[in-house]
Amino acid sequence: xxxxxxxxxxxxxxxxxxxxxxxxxxxxxxxxxxxxxxxxxxxxxxxxxxxxxxxxxxxxxxxxxxxxxxxxxxxxxxxxxxxxxxxxxxxxxxxxxxxxxxxxxxxxxxxxxxxxxxxxxxxxxxxxxxxxxxxxxxxxxxxxxxxxxxxxxxxxxxxxxxxxxxxxxxxxxxxxxxxxxxxxxxxxxxxxxxxxxxxxxxxxxxxxxxxxxxxxxxxxxxxxxxxxxxxxxxxxxxxxxxxxxxxxxxxxxxxxxxxxxxxxxxxxxxxxxxxxxxxxxxxxxxxxxxxxxxxxxxxxxxxxxxxxxxxxxxxxxxxxxxxxxxxxxxxxxxxxxxxxxxxxxxxxxxxxxxxxxxxxxxxxxxxxxxxxxxxxxxxxxxxxxxxxxxxxxxxxxxxxxxxxxxxxxxxxxxxxxxxxxxxxxxxxxxxxxxxxxxxxxxxxxxxxxxxxxxxxxxxxxxxxxxxxxxxxxxxxxxxxxxxxxxxxxxxx
Amino acid sequence: xxxxxxxxxxxxxxxxxxxxxxxxxxxxxxxxxxxxxxxxxxxxxxxxxxxxxxxxxxxxxxxxxxxxxxxxxxxxxxxxxxxxxxx
Numbered sequence: 001x002x003x004x005x006x007x008x009x010x011x012x013x014x015x016x017x018x019x020x021x022x023x024x025x026x027x028x029x030x031x032x033x034x035x036x037x038x039x040x041x042x043x044x045x046x047x048x049x050x051x052x053x054x055x056x057x058x059x060x061x062x063x064x065x066x067x068x069x070x071x072x073x074x075x076x077x078x079x080x081x082x083x084x085x086x087x088x089x090x091x092x093x094x095x096x097x098x099x100x101x102x103x104x105x106x107x108x109x110x111x112x113x114x115x116x117x118x119x120x121x122x123x124x125x126x127x128x129x130x131x132x133x134x135x136x137x138x139x140x141x142x143x144x145x146x147x148x149x150x151x152x153x154x155x156x157x158x159x160x161x162x163x164x165x166x167x168x169x170x171x172x173x174x175x176x177x178x179x180x181x182x183x184x185x186x187x188x189x190x191x192x193x194x195x196x197x198x199x200x201x202x203x204x205x206x207x208x209x210x211x212x213x214x215x216x217x218x219x220x221x222x223x224x225x226x227x228x229x230x231x232x233x234x235x236x237x238x239x240x241x242x243x244x245x246x247x248x249x250x251x252x253x254x255x256x257x258x259x260x261x262x263x264x265x266x267x268x269x270x271x272x273x274x275x276x277x278x279x280x281x282x283x284x285x286x287x288x289x290x291x292x293x294x295x296x297x298x299x300x301x302x303x304x305x306x307x308x309x310x311x312x313x314x315x316x317x318x319x320x321x322x323x324x325x326x327x328x329x330x331x332x333x334x335x336x337x338x339x340x341x342x343x344x345x346x347x348x349x350x351x352x353x354x355x356x357x358x359x360x361x362x363x364x365x366x367x368x369x370x371x372x373x374x375x376x377x378x379x380x381x382x383x384x385x386x387x388x389x390x391x392x393x394x395x396x397x398x399x400x401x402x403x404x405x406x407x408x409x410x411x412x413x414x415x416x417x418x419x420x421x422x423x424x425x426x427x428x429x430x431x432x433x434x435x436x437x438x439x440x441x442x443x444x445x446x447x448x449x450x451x452x453x454x455x456x457x458x459x460x461x462x463x464x465x466x467x468x469x470x471x472x473x474x475x476x477x478x479x480x481x482x483x484x485x486x487x488x489x490x491x492x
Numbered sequence: 493x494x495x496x497x498x499x500x501x502x503x504x505x506x507x508x509x510x511x512x513x514x515x516x517x518x519x520x521x522x523x524x525x526x527x528x529x530x531x532x533x534x535x536x537x538x539x540x541x542x543x544x545x546x547x548x549x550x551x552x553x554x555x556x557x558x559x560x561x562x563x564x565x566x567x568x569x570x571x572x573x574x575x576x577x578x579x
Contacts, residue, residue, distance in 0.1 A: 006526055007526075008526065008527075008528060008529045008530050009528070009529065009530030009531050009532055009534075009543055010530045010531055010532070010533070010534035010541050010543055010559070011529065011530045011531075011534065012534040012535060012536045012541065015536060016536075017534055017536065017541040017559065018530075019530060019543070019559075022526070037541065037559055037561070037575050039536060039539045039541065039561050039575075042539045042561050042562075042563035042565070042571070042573060043563065043571065043573055044573075045559075045561045045573060045575040047575060055526045055527060055529070056529055056530070057527065057529045058529055058530075069527050071526075110527075
């Protein structure tokens, strides 16, 4: 697991802070450690590390037992991506020599380890292997399980609170999966000591592990209708990038990305060369796509054209709204006039947060870009710039057929990382993370596509001003009905 | 820090800036992601633990985490100590 973020955060227990980390061993293996920081004397904290069976999930306060999770890579040969996901869930990696050919499906199997710490040595008391495709998220260990009440699991992907976890477990729906293979037997969960639980996000339901005697109780949310798993693209895929995703930007690199999103080099960067990424233009919108800009077409052109062809009801823009188009204020007024549903893009945030006065242009292109940025500030005024900085990063829209649409500039897991045709399916899955949305509407990569990854449909609405190759504008029209949605991607 | 001994008249007794990590410990991306756990700030009595983390991008630039211990036992003299922990 050398490429991943190997640490877990702090758990406080009996005068110590605990965390865990791993050290890569070779290319595919890792050794985990439990780190304990004794702060009985806060002025002189003492750190000790002991070998651990996996990453730390939590500590049961009552029993003092530690819950760890170990990871084992598995692989097998399968016919295609869909088969890989069907057999082992959405968190899989499929590698084939060519598109459509048989390849290797790789996935992880997780095992829970219950251990106690004595004289700075961990002793494992019990193990519980999770089912294929199961991965705990948002783990919380609770000391007592106090008569859980009926309720629905919150699809929120944050760490669940103890109360939410309790509330999320309807006792009448609990099943004991340890009792029998095949159909789980109904079992009522009584109040009991030392249970560890995790509230998994919407897709996987809630599981409870009895920390005194590891066994599983579980229930699933009402299954949502599944679409057939397909993998398709309306865009040219080009060569697929292999390997894992890069990690999200650190604060300093986020600044660099923000500067480069404006087409400028960071004042802290002395290096020369190409800009960090292609300069994005403004507005990636759906139902009608907005992206004013360097292209000859403006947002009003696209709106007029789309209105002439379709009678749409809602204008959605997936961020990067106003820069570097020639008429930012006019575009803003259009968005207001149509009561557009908008989310914040990198450029919007950069406009609100960065100070162009700090930049000394290094060439004519940067000077022109900077001048345009000053003009933008002058046209918009402080109030609109401030509003750009406070736009929501994501928005959600319930659809007639019961699906939920998520609107985001980049991706649910990282606003600076965009879905793009070069990503593999597991990279796409990683960017989806645990977000429960059925349809994700995005625009960051400027390339219009409509893909289904697992049970999530990803629609990149394209770009009006920065469509690949230039010379045309792309926008997307989505028709919603109680039976489903249709997506049409058009160019002008 | 707020003194709430008189709930009708809470008093601000001390103020300290904590540098919270932007990393949310969600464990990274992809198949190899570690399942996240714990919190960026944890408390033991009057002692806070605050973790700072940076994510690496590849094996040669590994993720790092540092722990700062904040002693709040004397509000007039809040002390911060790097625990020397770099996970």
